[in-house]
Amino acid sequence: MADVATLVEQARQGRPRAVARLITLVENAAPELREVMAALAPYSGRAYTVGLTGSPGVGKSTSTSALVSAYRRQGRRVGVLAVDPSSPFSGGALLGDRVRMQEHATDPEVFIRSMATRGHLGGLAWAAPQALRVLDGAGCDVILVETVGVGQSEVEIAAQADTSVVLLAPGMGDGIQAAKAGILEIGDVFVVNKADRDGADATARELNHMLGLGESRQAGDWRPPIVKTVAARGEGLDELVDSLEKHRAWLAETGELAARRRRRAAQEVEAITLAALRARIGDLRGDRHLDALAGRVAAGELDPYAAADRLVAELTS
Amino acid sequence: MADVATLVEQARQGRPRAVARLITLVENAAPELREVMAALAPYSGRAYTVGLTGSPGVGKSTSTSALVSAYRRQGRRVGVLAVDPSSPFSGGALLGDRVRMQEHATDPEVFIRSMATRGHLGGLAWAAPQALRVLDGAGCDVILVETVGVGQSEVEIAAQADTSVVLLAPGMGDGIQAAKAGILEIGDVFVVNKADRDGADATARELNHMLGLGESRQAGDWRPPIVKTVAARGEGLDELVDSLEKHRAWLAETGELAARRRRRAAQEVEAITLAALRARIGDLRGDRHLDALAGRVAAGELDPYAAADRLVAELTS
CATH class of the missing domain: 3.40.50.300 (P-loop containing nucleotide triphosphate hydrolases)
Known part of the structure; x- marks a missing residue:
């Protein structure tokens, strides 16, 4: 695959294949997206x-x-x-x-x-x-x-x-x-x-x-x-x-265009932030930590809020 | 409103009104849910x-x-x-x-x-x-x-x-x-x-x-x-x-019942954890911090991933 800088440059020139490949990266939530979005930011x-x-x-x-x-x-x-x-x-x-x-x-x-x-x-x-x-x-x-x-x-x-x-x-x-x-x-x-x-x-x-x-x-x-x-x-x-x-x-x-776009950007940033935090929970899960907590919840030993409290504490400390 | 302990006790006795009110608390994502779920955990x-x-x-x-x-x-x-x-x-x-x-x-x-x-x-x-x-x-x-x-x-x-x-x-x-x-x-x-x-x-x-x-x-x-x-x-x-x-x-x-219930509990705990983390982003937003970041993203000065990185860093440190 062409490197990201080249793809972005070709997309900027309006080359359809490059545009299509970048959107496929979005669809696949590919790790390259971070670089793509950084390169595209000035043109948004x-x-x-x-x-x-x-x-x-x-x-x-x-x-x-x-x-x-x-x-x-x-x-x-x-x-x-x-x-x-x-x-x-x-x-x-x-x-x-x-x-x-x-x-x-x-x-x-x-x-x-x-x-x-x-x-x-x-x-x-x-x-x-x-x-x-x-x-x-x-x-x-x-x-x-x-x-x-x-x-x-x-x-x-x-x-x-x-x-x-x-x-x-x-x-x-x-x-x-x-x-x-x-x-x-x-x-x-x-x-x-x-x-x-x-x-x-x-x-x-x-x-x-x-x-x-x-x-x-x-x-x-x-x-x-x-x-x-x-x-x-x-x-x-x-x-x-x-x-x-x-x-x-x-x-x-009326300034509403800028306001709408700021709201949209806020939602987008929030969603990416949550996805990143979720991935961290996934890492914890990889440690079988969430699994262990879930086992205790399923057994009725722990309620789901108490289990979530522990995860939040671990993620944010 | 009856206190949570009373409602849970009445629901445990199968009183329809108490059951209905507890589900309304779920629908409304009421703060009392935490207490309700803790009280119900042993009976799940x-x-x-x-x-x-x-x-x-x-x-x-x-x-x-x-x-x-x-x-x-x-x-x-x-x-x-x-x-x-x-x-x-x-x-x-x-x-x-x-x-x-x-x-x-x-x-x-x-x-x-x-x-x-x-x-x-x-x-x-x-x-x-x-x-x-x-x-x-x-x-x-x-x-x-x-x-x-x-x-x-x-x-x-x-x-x-x-x-x-x-x-x-x-x-x-x-x-x-x-x-x-x-x-x-x-x-x-x-x-x-x-x-x-x-x-x-x-x-x-x-x-x-x-x-x-x-x-x-x-x-x-x-x-x-x-x-x-x-x-x-x-x-x-x-x-x-x-x-x-x-x-x-x-x-x-086959043990699949316990496995399914553990998976379900894991999803539930994860969802509550994400909601709690989201609320923390909301608190940051209250500080107009997310708003400020979103403004820079909307202006093309920052890409959404870089903005999210900052929020994640602030939440998890």
């Missing part, structure tokens, strides 16, 4: 990141692809990261069926990557941000982060973007139900896709009502727009890009 | 825990309810814990629609509890085991842990049981797909429910093939049985209970 924070989330069937892939086209018409370099946090298996399977992305597959200014985030808890909290750092370092102007489902992990990922787009489609009452389960709160921009279908206006009205968009807001507050699109025909995409640019401008003007 | 490890998982529509609730009936016919005290790890909201909503559990609602020897596991990462790893400790302490002979979906978190919960039951139904190709996504590995006992429908034999055969059950195994290895049930009519339930008892006996004979 340039890309504008947009998260896309919504129930299955609302047309997320189609919308993502249409957004890529819209940004490409503006000459932007675009990254796409499709994250599947619910899949316990890594692999390219996800990308296999992303037929709608095919049209961008040969465009050297578009980087598309699927990422399954293995089994380990907390992995997501650092994996997605680090993949974003790679795409950012590769000179992407815009990075679209598409999540596969609408579970809690997916919402957390989408909420890590500069701007979060929540997609709905008409005639999907369960779309609204899913929205209720935590995704309305994170939406900066709402999209009613498949707006040529019956019920699109009703969905937009219902959404408008649920969001309380009719109510008065403080001057300077962001009022999430609802954009109607037919992504499969590219309709409404310019308006969506326009809404995204407005939100980006609002973020920058 | 008596209950036999069975995890039930499977795609929506396979009849998990109905099967759980039918299993409760089967165990009640044997005079056992039964606990049911329905866990919804994907819901970001806590609350009793889940229980509201569990109509099929109604028949057990007035049985003083049955404890039924739904638990939504808030937002925080790692919460699940300790919340479900601690709720099990409460039900165990309350003298349940058997505890059924039913998970709502088939995501990774659900599979992790089901895998924490002594015995994991994976449910499928005929005519649900996606059931098999879901099974492929990680749940076949954890199944100790498989159930083809709705076995009066067309395709039940085909589903059982397909499952048999996927599990490689036709292949020879080492003597002493567990061979997961496939049990056909019509849970709504109680058919096949005695056979299922019989399979569970056989697995339980196998676990005990």
Whole structure:
């Protein structure tokens, strides 16, 4: 394998293979990541990141692809990261069926990557941000982060973007139900896709009502727009890009962009810190110390808090 | 509120309100938990825990309810814990629609509890085991842990049981797909429910093939049985209970029961340890130290690993 410095340099030049290999390092939680992230740090924070989330069937892939086209018409370099946090298996399977992305597959200014985030808890909290750092370092102007489902992990990922787009489609009452389960709160921009279908206006009205968009807001507050699109025909995409640019401008003007990025960095640092501490517990476990404590807990001789107290004391002294 | 010692004593006597209040303490990650778990430790490890998982529509609730009936016919005290790890909201909503559990609602020897596991990462790893400790302490002979979906978190919960039951139904190709996504590995006992429908034999055969059950195994290895049930009519339930008892006996004979419980205790202790360490990072954050580091990371002056190194050094020195 090429050394890390070379890979990072090639990724910086926008070489797709190098970008792909760096993201594989992220996916594998490779020890080289430390060096990769150190090399990329000076080039971070340039890309504008947009998260896309919504129930299955609302047309997320189609919308993502249409957004890529819209940004490409503006000459932007675009990254796409499709994250599947619910899949316990890594692999390219996800990308296999992303037929709608095919049209961008040969465009050297578009980087598309699927990422399954293995089994380990907390992995997501650092994996997605680090993949974003790679795409950012590769000179992407815009990075679209598409999540596969609408579970809690997916919402957390989408909420890590500069701007979060929540997609709905008409005639999907369960779309609204899913929205209720935590995704309305994170939406900066709402999209009613498949707006040529019956019920699109009703969905937009219902959404408008649920969001309380009719109510008065403080001057300077962001009022999430609802954009109607037919992504499969590219309709409404310019308006969506326009809404995204407005939100980006609002973020920058109000200082919210910097604040969001600081919060994101704090979460990322915390997650790496916890992973490092966990590895130290693992070292203790290697000493069979955790095993011995666990044996006593399983036997009812010790409660799990008392056992944890001992580990914390050993780690922090 | 009654003091913890009184609550634990009442729960030990099987008083439903006390059991419910202790599980609420678990759900809320209340500070009193430390005392509760210390008081319960000597009474842990008596209950036999069975995890039930499977795609929506396979009849998990109905099967759980039918299993409760089967165990009640044997005079056992039964606990049911329905866990919804994907819901970001806590609350009793889940229980509201569990109509099929109604028949057990007035049985003083049955404890039924739904638990939504808030937002925080790692919460699940300790919340479900601690709720099990409460039900165990309350003298349940058997505890059924039913998970709502088939995501990774659900599979992790089901895998924490002594015995994991994976449910499928005929005519649900996606059931098999879901099974492929990680749940076949954890199944100790498989159930083809709705076995009066067309395709039940085909589903059982397909499952048999996927599990490689036709292949020879080492003597002493567990061979997961496939049990056909019509849970709504109680058919096949005695056979299922019989399979569970056989697995339980196998676990005990081979020492695997103790090994599984030690592994589970190790995970639980590790999760509590990480939560405690995380709280310490939070204290540092209160000092605005993490914030300052995050600001430098967001500005590209520091990479996230270098920032994490500093936090680890401060926590562990």
